[in-house]
Amino acid sequence: MSDFSVSTLLRQLPYFAQVADDFINHLAAQAVHRTFQPDEAIFWEGEPSAGLCAVEYGRIKAYKVSPDGHEYILRFFGPGDSFNELAALDGAANPVNTMAMTEASVWMIHTAVFTAALQEDHQLCLAVLRGLVGRVRHIVGRMEDLALRPVTARLANFLLNHAEAASADLTHPAITRTLIANHLATTPESISRSLRVLEQAGAIRFDRQQILIVALDILRDQAKL
Amino acid sequence: MSDFSVSTLLRQLPYFAQVADDFINHLAAQAVHRTFQPDEAIFWEGEPSAGLCAVEYGRIKAYKVSPDGHEYILRFFGPGDSFNELAALDGAANPVNTMAMTEASVWMIHTAVFTAALQEDHQLCLAVLRGLVGRVRHIVGRMEDLALRPVTARLANFLLNHAEAASADLTHPAITRTLIANHLATTPESISRSLRVLEQAGAIRFDRQQILIVALDILRDQAKL
DNA sequence: CCTGCGACTTGATCTAAATCAAGGCACGCT
DNA sequence: AGCGTGCCTTGATTTAGATCAAGTCGCAGG
Numbered sequence: 001m002s003d004f005s006v007s008t009l010l011r012q013l014p015y016f017a018q019v020a021d022d023f024i025n026h027l028a029a030q031a032v033h034r035t036f037q038p039d040e041a042i043f044w045e046g047e048p049s050a051g052l053c054a055v056e057y058g059r060i061k062a063y064k065v066s067p068d069g070h071e072y073i074l075r076f077f078g079p080g081d082s083f084n085e086l087a088a089l090d091g092a093a094n095p096v097n098t099m100a101m102t103e104a105s106v107w108m109i110h111t112a113v114f115t116a117a118l119q120e121d122h123q124l125c126l127a128v129l130r131g132l133v134g135r136v137r138h139i140v141g142r143m144e145d146l147a148l149r150p151v152t153a154r155l156a157n158f159l160l161n162h163a164e165a166a167s168a169d170l171t172h173p174a175i176t177r178t179l180i181a182n183h184l185a186t187t188p189e190s191i192s193r194s195l196r197v198l199e200q201a202g203a204i205r206f207d208r209q210q211i212l213i214v215a216l217d218i219l220r221d222q223a224k225l
Numbered sequence: 226m227s228d229f230s231v232s233t234l235l236r237q238l239p240y241f242a243q244v245a246d247d248f249i250n251h252l253a254a255q256a257v258h259r260t261f262q263p264d265e266a267i268f269w270e271g272e273p274s275a276g277l278c279a280v281e282y283g284r285i286k287a288y289k290v291s292p293d294g295h296e297y298i299l300r301f302f303g304p305g306d307s308f309n310e311l312a313a314l315d316g317a318a319n320p321v322n323t324m325a326m327t328e329a330s331v332w333m334i335h336t337a338v339f340t341a342a343l344q345e346d347h348q349l350c351l352a353v354l355r356g357l358v359g360r361v362r363h364i365v366g367r368m369e370d371l372a373l374r375p376v377t378a379r380l381a382n383f384l385l386n387h388a389e390a391a392s393a394d395l396t397h398p399a400i401t402r403t404l405i406a407n408h409l410a411t412t413p414e415s416i417s418r419s420l421r422v423l424e425q426a427g428a429i430r431f432d433r434q435q436i437l438i439v440a441l442d443i444l445r446d447q448a449k450l
Numbered sequence: 451c452c453t454g455c456g457a458c459t460t461g462a463t464c465t466a467a468a469t470c471a472a473g474g475c476a477c478g479c480t
Numbered sequence: 481a482g483c484g485t486g487c488c489t490t491g492a493t494t495t496a497g498a499t500c501a502a503g504t505c506g507c508a509g510g
Contacts (some may be wrong), residue, residue, distance in 0.1 A: 002368050045447070052466085064372070064373065066373035066374065066449070068489085070373055071371040072368075072369065073374050074365070074368065086358055086361055086362060086365075087471085089354065090355065090358045090359070091356045092362075095365050096365070118354070119351070122350065125350045125351060125354060126344070126350060127349065129314065129353060129354055129357070130315065132354070132358070132361065133310075133311055133314045133357070134315070134484085136311055136357065136360065136361060137311060137315075137317075137320055138363070139361070139364055139365075139368070140299070140311075140320050140364075142344060142365070142368065143297075143368060143371065144289045145296065146372060146410070147289070147297040147367065147370040147371060147410035148291035148295055148297050148410070149291065150466070150467085151466085151467070156481090157448065176486095176487070177487075177488065178487075178488090183456090185371070185373070185405050186467075186468085187371035187469080188468080188487085188488075189466060189488090190466090190467060190468075191445065191469075191487080192488065192490080193489090196239045196489090196490095209488095214418065224291070224292050308494075367460070370490060375496075375497090376496085400455075401458090402458065403457075404457095412497080413457085414458095414459080414460085414498075414499080415496090415497060416458095417458065417459055417460080418459090418460085418497090421459090433506095434458090434505095434506085
């Protein structure tokens with residue numbers, strides 16, 4: 001904990017960038033802190049809203065599970081990310097399962113506190129709206145991927161997205177191939193083969209377990225954008 | 226046009242339910258009207274924002290096309306629906322293509338007008354936020370479908386959604402099997418075979434080209450929810 | 451009534467990707 | 481160093497669903 005400040009964490013969230021200091025402090029004072037072990041569930045789909053969550057540290061996944069046990073990961077979160085906006089906004093059930101992939105520290109703002117803040121602060125409302133619009137645009141891209149593109153193109157797309165976004169860098173951490181597979185709605189084996197295809201095409205290289213992007217243009221081509 | 230009133234149309238949109246009359250009239254005064262022939266494009270993906278669109282009459286589809294010509298329909302619209310909120314909200318390019326499937330009449334509110342309204346009216350802002358949250362929840366369900374469920378389950382799910390929602394009823398209109406196929410990211414042949422499976426299972430019946438839902442519970446079971 | 455067109459059905463292949471099944475490699479632990 | 485244990489790779493096989501190819505049905509127009 002030491003000199004960590006929840007206010008600072010909240011301030012980093014795009015939603016709260018424009019919000020007055022007092023307001024931030026007010027919210028921060030009501031935030032609830034929890035830590036999680038690797039593979040520990042944070043909350044389950046269908047449960048009453050867990051409120052708005054902000055990641056202090058650690059890596060988290062949001063996922064769905066099919067009746068026959070297949071996992072589909074909708075999104076990864078890292079430090080400075082927030083999640084569960086949907087339930088925090090409408091007060092209905094959590095839309096997905098979330099789980100800590102590493103040790104993680106999360107601050108949670110109760111639904112009632114957050115919605116009250118929205119009622120009061122027009123700027124906050126606009127910021128959340130902006131954030132949500134960006135989210136939907138991103139999701140639409142992912143749907144297009146799932147509906148229209150083969151595995152290799154989805155993978156190329158994934159690598160492109162994460163080339164810039166440091167949010168979930170491909171480097172060492174807990175981003176295993178199985179995780180990528182579950183995120184792209186495919187299998188580890190297919191990821192392996194597709195990585196080989198991209199390597200053959202000259203888009204990427206392997207440096208001792210590391211995926212290195214060699215040619216963005218070739219990658220873009222493979223992504224069929 | 227006769228005694229049709231744009232204000233009344235806007236008032237029906239969930240976004241504008243709580244907004245003051247003057248404000249509605251102000252927006253209505255600035256709305257641009259256009260009609261479209263069957264199979265006529267309304268706007269293209271990537272073009273500058275066409276603004277917020279409201280359907281007076283007709284049936285419209287929002288869709289993406291892959292490089293190899295496959296079409297994926299994200300959503301259908303009918304009278305009283307609005308679309309292109311994303312571009313209207315952030316002013317960036319239209320996220321998808323839209324096309325009139327039948328003769329259609331659409332009213333468009335310029336992006337600048339709409340965003341100005343949002344700046345001014347907190348209630349409007351909250352209403353749009355609510356609407357968007359609902360949209361994302363729905364989309365997440367569709368993603369889960371695409372990622373985790375086979376065609377028959379997706380189809381069962383589709384039939385369930387449209388059993389209540391009169392918005393796009395399965396009855397006579399332009400909702401052909403090819404359209405359903407493109408909406409569920411599959412082919413007309415697969416839809417045909419899956420319909421047969423659902424019939425066999427006792428979930429639906431055919432009455433001269435019509436799909437009739439016989440047993441909601443069996444359908445729910447097939448949807449693997 | 452015939453004719454032709456468009457959408458649906460049905461069957462026969464084909465194919466991308468999932469599943470199944472060994473190995474191999476790297477790292478942590480004793 | 482020796483040895484698991486996980487994760488990744490690679491190959492063989494299977495399968496859901498796409499594609500290809502005929503028909504069939506219903507309807508509109510002559």
